Structure formats: structure tokens, C-alpha cells
Amino acid sequence: xxxxxxxxxxxxxxxxxxxxxxxxxxxxxxxxxxxxxxxxxxxxxxxxxxxxxxxxxxxxxxxxxxxxxxxxxxxxxxxxxxxxxxxxxxxxxxxxxxxxxxxxxxxxxxxxxxxxxxxxxxxxxxxxxxxxxxxxxxxxxxxxxxxxxxxxxxxxxxxxxxxxxxxxxxxxxxxxxxxxxxxxxxxxxxxxxxxxxxxxxxxxxxxxxxxxxxxxxxxxxxxxxxxxxxxxxxxxxxxxxxxxxxxxxxxxxxxxxxxxxxxxxxxxxxxxxxxxxxxxxxxxxxxxxxxxxxxxxxxxxxxxxxxxxxxxxxxxxxxxxxxxxxxxxxxxx
Amino acid sequence: xxxxxxxxxxxxxxxxxxxxxxxxxxxxxxxxxxxxxxxxxxxxxxxxxxxxxxxxxxxxxxxxxxxxxxxxxxxxxxxxxxxxxxxxxxxxxxxxxxxxxxxxxxxxxxxxxxxxxxxxxxxxxxxxxxxxxxxxxxxxxxxxxxxxxxxxxxxxxxxxxxxxxxxxxxxxxxxxxxxxxxxxxxxxxxxxxxxxxxxxxxxxxxxxxxxxxxxxxxxxxxxxxxxxxxxxxxxxxxxxxxxxxxxxxxxxxxxxxx
Numbered sequence: 001x002x003x004x005x006x007x008x009x010x011x012x013x014x015x016x017x018x019x020x021x022x023x024x025x026x027x028x029x030x031x032x033x034x035x036x037x038x039x040x041x042x043x044x045x046x047x048x049x050x051x052x053x054x055x056x057x058x059x060x061x062x063x064x065x066x067x068x069x070x071x072x073x074x075x076x077x078x079x080x081x082x083x084x085x086x087x088x089x090x091x092x093x094x095x096x097x098x099x100x101x102x103x104x105x106x107x108x109x110x111x112x113x114x115x116x117x118x119x120x121x122x123x124x125x126x127x128x129x130x131x132x133x134x135x136x137x138x139x140x141x142x143x144x145x146x147x148x149x150x151x152x153x154x155x156x157x158x159x160x161x162x163x164x165x166x167x168x169x170x171x172x173x174x175x176x177x178x179x180x181x182x183x184x185x186x187x188x189x190x191x192x193x194x195x196x197x198x199x200x201x202x203x204x205x206x207x208x209x210x211x212x213x214x215x216x217x218x219x220x221x222x223x224x225x226x227x228x229x230x231x232x233x234x235x236x237x238x239x240x241x242x243x244x245x246x247x248x249x250x251x252x253x254x255x256x257x258x259x260x261x262x263x264x265x266x267x268x269x270x271x272x273x274x275x276x277x278x279x280x281x282x283x284x285x286x287x288x289x290x291x292x293x294x295x296x297x298x299x300x301x302x303x304x305x306x307x308x309x310x311x312x313x314x315x316x317x318x319x320x321x322x323x324x325x326x327x328x329x330x331x332x333x
Numbered sequence: 334x335x336x337x338x339x340x341x342x343x344x345x346x347x348x349x350x351x352x353x354x355x356x357x358x359x360x361x362x363x364x365x366x367x368x369x370x371x372x373x374x375x376x377x378x379x380x381x382x383x384x385x386x387x388x389x390x391x392x393x394x395x396x397x398x399x400x401x402x403x404x405x406x407x408x409x410x411x412x413x414x415x416x417x418x419x420x421x422x423x424x425x426x427x428x429x430x431x432x433x434x435x436x437x438x439x440x441x442x443x444x445x446x447x448x449x450x451x452x453x454x455x456x457x458x459x460x461x462x463x464x465x466x467x468x469x470x471x472x473x474x475x476x477x478x479x480x481x482x483x484x485x486x487x488x489x490x491x492x493x494x495x496x497x498x499x500x501x502x503x504x505x506x507x508x509x510x511x512x513x514x515x516x517x518x519x520x521x522x523x524x525x526x527x528x529x530x531x532x533x534x535x536x537x538x539x540x541x542x543x544x545x546x547x548x549x550x551x552x553x554x555x556x557x558x559x560x561x562x563x564x565x566x567x568x569x570x571x572x573x574x575x576x577x578x579x580x581x582x583x584x585x586x587x588x589x590x591x
Contacts, residue, residue: 026405027511037484038556058405060453060511064483067455090453097455121450200502201491235457236492237527237554238485239537242457264458292465294501320499327468327499330397330441333362 011035013043020047026058033061037068044068049075052082052095059088066091070098073185076107083110093122100129102186105137121265128266135248136186138224144248144260147271153287153321155295160315163296167309168194168205179241180207180232187227193302193309199294199316203234204244206309213307218276222251228259245269259285269293279305287321291328295321335591340384343589344393344437358383360394360421360438363411367418370514371566376422386425386434388588390580393437393473394525396421399463400452400480401510403445413510417478420508420521427522427551427569431576436586441469445480452480454506460488465501472496474528474584475504476521482509486555487520489527496583504528515565516555522569526552529579546570 019032033051036044051057052065066082069075079098087095092114099107111130116123130142170191180189188210195206208229211220220226226249233244243264250258261270269292272285285298295317301310320326337358338348346357356364359378369376396417401410417440425435445452451463469475474494486509491502505524508517534552535542541557542548548562550570558568571579579585 030511031513034484060405060481063453063455063481067483090450093450094455125450200495200500201493202502233457233461235488236532237487237489237524238457239533239554240457244458244461263462264456265462267462292462292501319497327466328447330395330443330467330469333398333440333442 013039017043017047020051020061026060029058030060030064033064037064045072045075049078052078053085055085055087059091062087062091063094066094066098070094070101071182071185073102076102076104079103080107080110083114089116089120089122092116093125096126096129100132101184103129103133105133105139108133108139108141124266128262128264131248131262131266132227132246135225135227135246138220138226140225143225143250144262144268146250146258146260147268147288151289152271153289153295153324155317155321157297157315160297160317163197163199163298163314163316165195165197165206165300165311165314168196170194173205173207176241183232183241183243184230187230189230190307192307195309195311197314205232205234205241206230207232208309217304221249221257221274222255222276225250228257231261249274259283261285261288263292267292270296272298274302279303283309289323289325291325294319295324335384335388335589337380337384339591340387340589343591344387346437354380359425360396360435360440361418362414362440363418365418367415367422370419376419378422382429383425383434386429387436388591389432389434390585390588391434391436392428392525392529392582392584392586393439393471394421394424394435395469395471395473395475396438396440396507397467397469397475397477397504398440398442398510399477400445400448401442403452403480404510416510416514416517419514420518423518423569424522424525427571428579431571431573431579433576433579433585434588436589437473439469439471439473443467453483454479454481454509455483457485457488460506461490461501463506464490464504468498468503470498472584472586474525476507476525477504478507478521479509481511482506486512486516487524489524492527492532493530493582494528494584519551519555519558519565519569523551523555526571526575526579529582529584531575531578550575 016032016036020029048065051061079095082095134141173191173194189207190210190213193208209227228249229247231245232241245261248260257274259272268288270285271288275282281302283300287293287295299313353364355361366376421438454460488506495502505528507524508520531552534550541561548557549568558565562568
């Protein structure tokens with residue numbers, strides 16, 4: 001029954017590449033690529049490029065190649081070229097996600113030609129990828145709209161629990177910076193004013209974009225759209241950090257800034273505002289209705305001079321709020 | 334000795350109609366004992382052993398297949414079902430080492446059209462989304478098996494996982510069905526081990542345990558099982574302390590008193 005056994009741990013990279021490039025069954029080529037990628041071997045780049053650009057390569061392999069190339073800022077050109085090669089929607093989605101992560105403004109034009117079923121998760125992913133490029137570069141395009149008031153979750157604060165936020169020392173953040181840079185290669189996050197908190201049993205870190213730290217911060221935040229911060233989640237298995245939520249900012253004319261939290265899929269999960277005065281910025285954030293986030297209310301003061309974030313109130317509901325979209329139920333087999 | 338019917342009743346399975354020992358008591362989709370991938374070994378199950386398993390602390394599991402209707406070769410479906418049954422069989426044997434039974438194993442599916450891309454997982458945030466978006470409203474641990482995962486083998490949303498089925502940490506991404514049977518089964522038991530509160534028994538990459546027993550523990554990462562352990566099949570040990578931790582989890586049911 002077992003079509004294939006695990007590849008031996010000591011198999012050489014060159015042998016893996018030969019399997020991927022050869023005419024072995026797809027599952028075997030896929031396994032070989034998985035092993036090669038898990039080693040993070042740079043030797044894999046030519047094989048990944050060739051796989052992604054080949055119309056004849058199996059879609060799962062091309063998707064895998066797109067995911068990996070989309071973590072390397074030097075590979076934008078390959079992803080752009082790949083958009084010109086006919087591909088399944090699943091592959092296009094991965095290419096677009098990669099471009100969202102690493103792409104320059106040039107990628108926006110190329111991505112405008114990607115057509116996916118409207119309303120599908122893939123089209124949501126591609127839309128988010130466009131927004132991510134635009135917000136990273138402050139282009140003012142593909143803006144995430146303010147959610148309707150009715151979509152902001154209200155919950156019984158008496159039944160809420162406090163979320164404990166702690167300030168992280170820059171040295172602690174610096175320690176994981178290489179991992180963060182791999183996860184977010186085109187966003188420079190600051191080691192200052194970083195906070196950690198726990199939600200259920202997950203460890204989360206809130207890191208500000210470097211652009212939001214220092215003298216230029218107020219100008220950057222009030223004059224153009226930006227990626228203001230990123231929430232990272234630590235996974236024990238696989239061990240490492242991944243982007244859990246992006247906080248985008250939309251400046252208003254009245255000296256306030258709307259902030260929108262989005263999952264990397266593109267689903268909006270939080271919405272709030274920043275009210276700025278001379279030194280301090282008062283931040284508030286609430287949960288937007290979706291099955292992906294617990295209802296919460298967050299308030300903080302950001303001192304731009306001292307580059308210090310002080311959380312004044314952070315509470316979360318222990319369960320879903322009334323009217324919150326509940327998890328879907330799979331069909332019994 | 335308790336009757337099979339009383340045990341099945343205790344597991345919350347409707348005994349009004351036909352009851353299949355292999356389907357209902359053991360939770361095998363194919364209602365047959367799965368073949369052992371090592372062709373020289375015959376997989377065996379014991380009704381008495383399973384009764385004893387649920388007379389002690391045990392867990393229920395919801396196996397949720399995601400997007401299997403989009404598999405490249407649907408003719409392989411029976412093989413894939415057998416792979417899931419083998420994972421159930423292995424998990425039961427692995428957890429039995431620490432006196433933790435695996436009771437009811439119910440099966441669910443999410444068609445590719447409903448999964449809307451979540452049958453193909455490429456990052457931790459996508460796994461989080463899958464676990465948060467879908468949930469079976471019962472006391473079982475939700476174990477999602479997807480069509481494809483890129484770059485990693487499985488994921489636990491929280492350690493320990495939550496028993497609140499509306500929380501965002503109430504399940505695990507138990508593996509992708511494209512893997513080899515033995516590796517898939519090991520990941521399945523490993524991820525549910527995380528859900529029940531077990532951490533890895535070593536530090537992060539490149540660390541591995543410094544003893545052979547450690548490398549052969551089910552909570553060692555697969556790369557350790559293959560580098561310093563006896564391989565994926567052998568790396569299935571659990572220590573008594575780990576068993577205590579697992580049995581203390583909120584998903585663990587008291588033994589059936591029948």
C-alpha cells in the first residue's frame with residue numbers, strides 16, 4: 001500500500017535535485033523538493049526557478065517553488081516572468097502572494113492581469129498581495145476600506161479577561177531578527193517599542209515598522225498609507241515565527257489615522273484609530289467580525305519621542321461575541 | 334467483561350442500527366484493519382485491548398479530510414483512507430504506552446470547493462486559518478488532514494490546544510495525505526501530542542535530543558528521528574511524565590465505567 005517511504009535523511013542535495021528535475025512520479029519529485037526546501041539550501045534556487053517557469057511541471061511543484069522563491073527579494077523577476085506562463089489558479093495565487101511579500105511597484109501592473117474567481121480565497125489572497133505592495137511602498141492604491149460599524153464586535157467587558165502586554169528589550173528582538181527578516185524580507189521591523197503578549201496559548205509579538213520609529217514617523221504615518229506594524233506568532237511545531245497579522249494605516253484629513261489589521265490571507269480582523277498630538281499618539285483597536293479572532297479591545301499610548309508604546313487597556317472575550325461568525329462545521333463522512 | 338455494545342454506547346455512538354466493530358469501535362474508515370506499510374509485519378487489533386483502552390483515560394478524535402476530492406488521482410482514495418486508518422492504529426498503539434486510550438474516531442470532510450484553497454497549506458498562518466474557520470462541535474480533538482502542505486509537515490495551533498470548540502486553538506493540522514504512510518502516521522500522533530500539551534523534547538533547529546531514547550521519542554521532530562534515532566517508525570516512544578501531562582489535558586475523558 002505504501003507508494004513511497006520517506007527519503008533517507010542523508011540523501012545528498014545533488015541527488016534530490018536530480019529527482020526533482022527528472023521524470024520520476026510527481027509524489028517522489030514533490031518529496032524531494034520538500035526535503036531540499038526544508039534544508040534551506042541555496043543550491044535549490046535553479047531548480048525552483050526552472051520548475052516554476054515550466055508550464056509542464058505539476059501544479060503542486062510549481063506552487064511549492066513559488067512559495068519558496070517568494071521569500072527571496074532577489075527572485076522578484078522570476079515571479080514576474082512566471083506570471084506570463086499559463087498556470088492553474090493555485091499556482092497564480094502563490095506567485096501573487098510571493099510578489100506581495102517581496103514585490104516592487106512594478107509587480108502591481110503585472111498582477112493586474114491575474115484573473116481569479118471573484119470572491120474566492122485565492123482572489124482575496126491576490127487582492128491582499130496587491131495591497132501589501134502598495135502599503136509597503138506608500139502608493140495609495142488598493143486601499144483596504146474601513147469596515148462597517150456593524151462589523152465591529154461588541155462584547156460584554158465584564159466577562160472579559162485582561163491581555164498582559166510586556167515591553168520587549170531590543171536585544172530580545174534582535175535575537176530573532178534573522179528569522180523575522182526571512183519571514184518578512186521586504187519590511188524592516190524595529191527592535192524598539194516591541195511588545196509581547198499571549199492570546200490563549202499562543203505567544204505573539206507586536207513589532208513596529210522601522211518607518212514608524214524616529215523623527216520621520218509622524219510624517220510617514222500621516223501623509224501616506226503604510227504597514228504600521230506586524231504581529232508575529234511563535235509556532236512550536238514547526239518551530240519558528242510567522243506573520244500573524246499586518247497592521248495597515250490609512251491617514252485621514254482630520255489628523256487621525258485609521259488602522260486595519262489583516263490576516264496574511266487578506267481577511268480583516270481588527271480595526272481602530274490613531275489620534276496624534278504633539279508627542280503622543282493614542283491608539284485604539286477592536287475586533288472585526290470573522291471566525292479568525294477573539295473579540296478584544298485594545299488601547300495604548302505611543303510616545304514618538306521616547307519610542308515607547310504603553311498599553312493602557314487590553315481585554316479579550318474568552319469566547320465568541322454575540323453575532324460573531326462561528327466556525328463552519330465539516331460534513332460527517 | 335464489558336460488552337462491545339456497552340463500550341460503544343459509552344463512546345456516544347448510536348447503537349440503534351448496525352454496529353461495526355472495526356468501523357465504530359476502532360474508527361477505521363474502511364472498516365478493515367489497515368495493512369502495515371512494513372510488508373513483513375501484520376497489523377493486528379484486539380477488541381479486548383480497545384475495551385481496556387477506553388476503560389481508562391482516553392481521547393476522542395475528529396479526523397477532518399480537506400479537499401480530497403481534488404486529489405490528482407482520485408483512484409488513490411482508498412489508499413489514502415488506509416493511510417488515515419493506519420495513523421489511527423499507530424496513534425492508539427503509541428498512546429497505549431502511557432495508558433491513554435483513543436476512543437471514538439469520527440470522520441468528516443470538507444470538499445475542495447468549500448475549502449476554497451485551504452486544502453493546500455503553505456504557511457503557519459494558513460494552518461491557523463483552517464483550524465479557526467472549521468470546527469466539529471463535539472468533545473473530540475479536531476485533526477485536519479489536507480491534500481497538500483508546502484515546507485513543513487504539520488502544525489499544532491496551541492500547546493496545549495484548547496477544548497473550547499469556538500476558540501482558535503481547538504485543533505491540529507495533522508498532516509498532508511501525500512506523504513509516506515509511516516511518516517504521515519508519526520506526524521499525526523506527534524501533532525495530537527502537542528495538542529495534549531507536549532512540547533518537543535529538544536531545542537529548535539539544529540538541536541536534537543542527546544540520547545537514543547530521546548531521538549526515538551514521538552515528540553522529537555522528524556529530522557531527529559531520521560538523523561539520531563532509529564528512523565520514523567522506531568521514533569514513537571513516550572515517557573511516563575509525558576503520559577501524565579497528556580492525561581491531564583481537558584480533552585481527555587474519564588474511563589468508561591462499564
